[in-house]
Amino acid sequence: SPPTLNDPTLLRERMLIDGHWCAADDGRMADVTDPATGERLARVPDAGAAETARAIAAAEAAFPAWRGRTAEERGRILRRWFELMLQHQDDLALLMTREQGKPLAEARGEIAYAASYIEWFAEEARRVYGEVIPSPWPDKRIVVTREPVGVCAAITPWNFPAAMITRKVAPALAAGCTIIVKPAMQTPLSALAMAELALRAGVPAGVFSVVTGSATAIGGALTASPVVRKLSFTGSTGIGRLLAAQCAPTLKKMSLELGGNAPFIVFDDADLDAAVQGALASKYRNSGQTCVCANRLLVQAGVHEAFADRLSAAVAALPVGNGLEPGVAQGPLIDLAALEKVEALVGDALARGATATVGGARHALGGTWWQPTVLTGVTPDMRIAQEEIFGPVAPLLRFETEAEAIALANASESGLAAYFYAGNVQRVWRVAAAIEAGMVGINTGVISTAVAPFGGIKQSGMGREGSLLGIHEYLDTKYLCMA
Numbered sequence: 001s002p003p004t005l006n007d008p009t010l011l012r013e014r015m016l017i018d019g020h021w022c023a024a025d026d027g028r029m030a031d032v033t034d035p036a037t038g039e040r041l042a043r044v045p046d047a048g049a050a051e052t053a054r055a056i057a058a059a060e061a062a063f064p065a066w067r068g069r070t071a072e073e074r075g076r077i078l079r080r081w082f083e084l085m086l087q088h089q090d091d092l093a094l095l096m097t098r099e100q101g102k103p104l105a106e107a108r109g110e111i112a113y114a115a116s117y118i119e120w121f122a123e124e125a126r127r128v129y130g131e132v133i134p135s136p137w138p139d140k141r142i143v144v145t146r147e148p149v150g151v152c153a154a155i156t157p158w159n160f161p162a163a164m165i166t167r168k169v170a171p172a173l174a175a176g177c178t179i180i181v182k183p184a185m186q187t188p189l190s191a192l193a194m195a196e197l198a199l200r201a202g203v204p205a206g207v208f209s210v211v212t213g214s215a216t217a218i219g220g221a222l223t224a225s226p227v228v229r230k231l232s233f234t235g236s237t238g239i240g241r242l243l244a245a246q247c248a249p250t251l252k253k254m255s256l257e258l259g260g261n262a263p264f265i266v267f268d269d270a271d272l273d274a275a276v277q278g279a280l281a282s283k284y285r286n287s288g289q290t291c292v293c294a295n296r297l298l299v300q301a302g303v304h305e306a307f308a309d310r311l312s313a314a315v316a317a318l319p320v321g322n323g324l325e326p327g328v329a330q331g332p333l334i335d336l337a338a339l340e341k342v343e344a345l346v347g348d349a350l351a352r353g354a355t356a357t358v359g360g361a362r363h364a365l366g367g368t369w370w371q372p373t374v375l376t377g378v379t380p381d382m383r384i385a386q387e388e389i390f391g392p393v394a395p396l397l398r399f400e401t402e403a404e405a406i407a408l409a410n411a412s413e414s415g416l417a418a419y420f421y422a423g424n425v426q427r428v429w430r431v432a433a434a435i436e437a438g439m440v441g442i443n444t445g446v447i448s449t450a451v452a453p454f455g456g457i458k459q460s461g462m463g464r465e466g467s468l469l470g471i472h473e474y475l476d477t478k479y480l481c482m483a
């Protein structure tokens with residue numbers, strides 16, 4: 001059954017191209033299902049290359065007028081969009097829980113978080129400064145300006161159906177770019193509802209389009225087009241590599257937020273209760289389906305047993321169920337493939353000698369629920385220590401020395417988030433410097449905010465979202481040498 005919204009027009013079964021709500025050319029539709037019940041919520045267009053080409057043409061046509069507006073005007077429209085998101089927070093959260101599965105409280109939180117990027121970049125629009133550089137020549141002046149890169153594209157994942165879109169669209173629009181979004185087909189309803197609110201806020205036709213349908217056809221058309229000057233992608237490392245290859249012939253600018261394998265280190269001198277709370281927040285939020293989730297919990301020998309006991313007790317108490325039910329902390333995984341991956345990783349660990357102190361199997365609720373799990377006795381050679389789990393499973397690895405912990409933490413191709421808990425101030429600075437990651441949570445498991453730069457190093461991607469850096473991803477630098 002479809003969700004019952006206060007404003008039913010936020011449930012869109014058409015996609016937005018050039019300011020028009022339209023169907024796929026051949027009329028094909030794809031189902032959007034509720035992962036908690038398996039029932040169909042809605043249908044959205046199953047579009048491909050031809051519809052994408054029209055969205056690109058509309059974005060190209062809309063670009064000159066949009067970049068020609070003052071930054072203040074663009075900021076004001078974004079500000080209205082931000083306010084509409086908060087006005088409709090309940091409806092947007094309900095849509096998200098129904099299509100994605102996360103608990104309603106988390107969905108409400110994500111809408112506020114997603115909106116905060118729009119607010120931030122509405123403000124940043126007016127602060128795109130250039131420079132005047134002292135010239136080495138007596139008869140020439142050097143001026144540097146920043147200009148919008150042009151038509152942009154974004155391909156976004158299902159784990160944060162709202163925030164992963166506003167992180168890209170808000171800075172693009174603030175900078176004066178136009179943008180086409182292809183949302184994940186598990187969660188297109190959030191994207192379409194936000195597009196409706198953007199229209200109401202006054203975003204002109206063609207400036208922001210949403211195309212739903214085939215990932216390969218739409219992604220192929222976006223990456224092949226010479227008109228599209230930039231692609232921003234959040235998703236798996238494998239697809240990120242593929243898109244980078246597809247963007248190579250036209251040498252597009254790229255921002256990539258890819259997979260992580262975050263270490264979460266608990267040293268002997270940590271505040272253990274705080275570390276347990278941090279691990280819960282970092283690991284089990286969104287049922288473990290975030291790219292900054294703790295993926296490997298490295299625990300020093302002296303506190304290993306106490307930490308494992310306290311974490312296991314806390315995890316055993318997590319309420320599991322449909323995210324619409326009050327108090328539920330753990331919803332279902334997004335789909336069967338996600339469940340099977342978690343099952344395979346846990347199975348491999350158990351077969352090689354790990355122990356489940358809590359959980360370790362599918363949940364009695366059936367469907368795509370997995371029991372919140374803690375594993376002890378995990379070793380670096382196990383698949384679960386090497387691959388992104390994307391499920392509610394905390395693998396504990398024991399270590400003896402600080403040097404060993406750092407070596408373990410850095411033994412990964414990923415370098416997105418890392419976390420550690422320690423009390424000694426010298427150790428805090430030492431470890432913070434030694435860890436190979438784009439973001440480090442020190443004595444905290446929650447780091448994301450619109451005002452700080454989000455992004456990774458190594459094979460976790462390139463570029464940053466949020467902060468004053470986030471808008472620069474959508475700007476080119478122009479140097480004027482004036483004789």
Ligand code: ADP
Pocket residue numbers: 155156157158182183184185215216218219220234235236237239240242243
């Ligand atoms: P996840 O495993 O989190 O679903 P993916 O990288 O598979 O991550 O998906 C993230 C986004 O990339 C989704 O919008 C998905 O539809 C899209 N996507 C997947 N495969 C391709 C592809 N070959 N070309 C373009 N986009 C793709």
